[in-house]
Amino acid sequence: MELQGKVALVTGGTRGIGRAIAEAFVAEGASVVINGRSPEKGAQALKEMNAGDKVHFLSGDVKSREGCEALVKGTIERYGRIDILVNNAGGATGHAPVVDLEDWAMQDALVWNFWSTFWCTQYALRDMLPRQWGRIINISSVEGKHGKPGVSIYVTAKHAINGFTKSCAQEIGTQGVTINCICPGAIETDIMKDEGPAAAQAMGLTYQGLLDWFASEAAIKRLNTVEEVAVVATLLASEAGGGMTGTMYSVDGGTAAY
Amino acid sequence: MGKLDGKVAAITGGTRSIGRGMAEAFLREGAKVVVNGRDAAKGEQALKEMGGGPNIAFFPGDARVQSTADGIVDFTIEKFGKLDIMCLNSGGVQNTAPVHMMTNEEWQLEMDWNLNSVFWGMRKALNHMIPRQTGRIIVTSSVEGKLGKPGIPGYAATKHAVLGLMKAAAKEVGTLGITVNAILPGLIETDIVRETGPESAKMMGVETYEGLLEMFAQESSIKRLNTVEEVAAAAVMLASDAASGITGTSWAVDGGTLPY
Numbered sequence: 001m002e003l004q005g006k007v008a009l010v011t012g013g014t015r016g017i018g019r020a021i022a023e024a025f026v027a028e029g030a031s032v033v034i035n036g037r038s039p040e041k042g043a044q045a046l047k048e049m050n051a052g053d054k055v056h057f058l059s060g061d062v063k064s065r066e067g068c069e070a071l072v073k074g075t076i077e078r079y080g081r082i083d084i085l086v087n088n089a090g091g092a093t094g095h096a097p098v099v100d101l102e103d104w105a106m107q108d109a110l111v112w113n114f115w116s117t118f119w120c121t122q123y124a125l126r127d128m129l130p131r132q133w134g135r136i137i138n139i140s141s142v143e144g145k146h147g148k149p150g151v152s153i154y155v156t157a158k159h160a161i162n163g164f165t166k167s168c169a170q171e172i173g174t175q176g177v178t179i180n181c182i183c184p185g186a187i188e189t190d191i192m193k194d195e196g197p198a199a200a201q202a203m204g205l206t207y208q209g210l211l212d213w214f215a216s217e218a219a220i221k222r223l224n225t226v227e228e229v230a231v232v233a234t235l236l237a238s239e240a241g242g243g244m245t246g247t248m249y250s251v252d253g254g255t256a257a258y
Numbered sequence: 259m260g261k262l263d264g265k266v267a268a269i270t271g272g273t274r275s276i277g278r279g280m281a282e283a284f285l286r287e288g289a290k291v292v293v294n295g296r297d298a299a300k301g302e303q304a305l306k307e308m309g310g311g312p313n314i315a316f317f318p319g320d321a322r323v324q325s326t327a328d329g330i331v332d333f334t335i336e337k338f339g340k341l342d343i344m345c346l347n348s349g350g351v352q353n354t355a356p357v358h359m360m361t362n363e364e365w366q367l368e369m370d371w372n373l374n375s376v377f378w379g380m381r382k383a384l385n386h387m388i389p390r391q392t393g394r395i396i397v398t399s400s401v402e403g404k405l406g407k408p409g410i411p412g413y414a415a416t417k418h419a420v421l422g423l424m425k426a427a428a429k430e431v432g433t434l435g436i437t438v439n440a441i442l443p444g445l446i447e448t449d450i451v452r453e454t455g456p457e458s459a460k461m462m463g464v465e466t467y468e469g470l471l472e473m474f475a476q477e478s479s480i481k482r483l484n485t486v487e488e489v490a491a492a493a494v495m496l497a498s499d500a501a502s503g504i505t506g507t508s509w510a511v512d513g514g515t516l517p518y
Contacts, residue, residue, distance in 0.1 A: 166514075169479045169514040170479045170514065173480045173513065174482075178514075219428045219429045219432025219433075219505050219506050220433060220503060221433050222503075224503040225503055227500055228500060228501065228503035230500075231498060231500035231501060232495065232501075234495075240488050240491030242480075242488065243444070243480065243484045243488035243513050244488065244492070244510065244511050244512075244513070244514075245480060245513060245514040246517075247512075247514070249507070249509065250504070250507045253432065253504070254429060254505040257506065
């Protein structure tokens with residue numbers, strides 16, 4: 001039990017990557033708050049996870065400072081503190097080539113992915129730093145290292161998270177708090193199924209063509225899985241993760257060479 | 259239930275330090291482990307300290323010669339029936355010098371110890387793993403696999419080189435159920451660093467051994483050295499079944515030293 005007694009908040013944790021991380025954390029002994037915008041999906045997730053008082057759902061949207069503050073505060077109210085923050089919520093809509101891109105799409109992607117990470121991190125640090133222990137895990141993407149055409153809003157936001165992570169790691173490195181990124185390859189989660197077709201269209205592809213493109217770039221010639229991301233999140237959240245910080249860990253089947 | 263139940267691992271240079279940390283972690287997670295080292299007495303001592311028993315064995319030999327790399331694979335398969343996890347960990351710095359003072363002999367020693375041993379062991383292990391369509395190869399590189407400090411050109415060059423080897427191999431076997439990754443530890447005060455560090459410090463232009471340790475610590479975000487346990491935890495993760503989608507990566511365990 002590598003996370004016995006720890007308290008974690010996973011934003012966007014009802015489905016997909018966040019859900020897998022929440023399940024892995026519970027399996028390692030942590031108490032976990034999962035979050036999502038839809039109370040129905042939250043109730044469904046709690047039922048499926050069947051973890052009793054080890055898991056708690058907070059509905060809320062990470063697209064505002066107040067929303068992020070409420071999640072961190074709600075976690076502390078429920079379980080007394082926050083040891084592990086997983087900034088997982090994110091996505092993008094309004095994809096278009098840069099020449100045609102509308103302001104709202106870029107702004108929304110930055111708020112959803114990057115500002116939410118900044119806000120939640122700031123509130124979590126205010127609880128972690130005085131206690132000199134914490135783990136912050138930001139779900140970036142292989143597109144936080146590379147860049148594909150037509151999806152610059154997503155690529156830009158994920159790159160921003162990486163830069164933020166590196167700076168923050170240097171600030172807090174001696175205080176028992178680590179901050180890292182996981183950069184997953186494409187995973188066919190619910191959100192990918194929801195948003196993938198529009199992204200594919202902006203890239204001039206079919207949805208299947210988009211998935212095939214990601215797979216073909218990987219050494220394993222397949223997409224990744226949520227379990228592969230969760231095992232890395234567990235490592236980074238563990239006591240042994242104390243010596244790993246400021247790093248962009250690829251879980252991409254050998255796509256990014258760095 | 260361990261994360262490596264039923265797996266068989268071989269670790270070059272596994273009697274002490276990082277390799278030893280990996281061996282102990284693998285054993286705890288249910289694997290059978292073969293460790294290797296030059297000194298048979300140290301090998302026996304290591305087995306004893308790790309509790310002995312049927313799940314651990316020692317293969318003597320110098321990693322700087324091909325017969326050791328080949329031999330540990332053959333020995334492991336003979337002893338435990340297969341090889342699932344190959345940790346190419348042996349390596350170090352010895353008799354180092356700045357480039358303009360380095361002799362061919364010193365250069366060759368670094369090449370054999372840190373690069374050729376990895377190639378030989380990887381080739382031999384892959385020949386066993388490819389027909390079985392399963393395997394994990396974990397190379398111990400270093401933070402110096404991406405950076406480069408004065409006075410240790412052979413070490414920096416070979417630790418960079420193994421990353422190229424790792425990336426190419428990862429692509430070759432990516433669809434065959436085999437992953438190939440490297441771990442890049444920051445400096446850890448292991449036995450071998452205590453033995454060779456004072457001389458390296460001199461060649462790096464640092465006054466004292468403590469100055470060398472301090473230089474590495476200061477470059478990190480955590481302002482301390484790393485530990486073998488931190489490296490071992492990353493190795494367990496990469497060796498596990500759940501890591502089948504993680505390959506070709508340069509896995510930093512350096513307290514936030516590398517910026518990329």
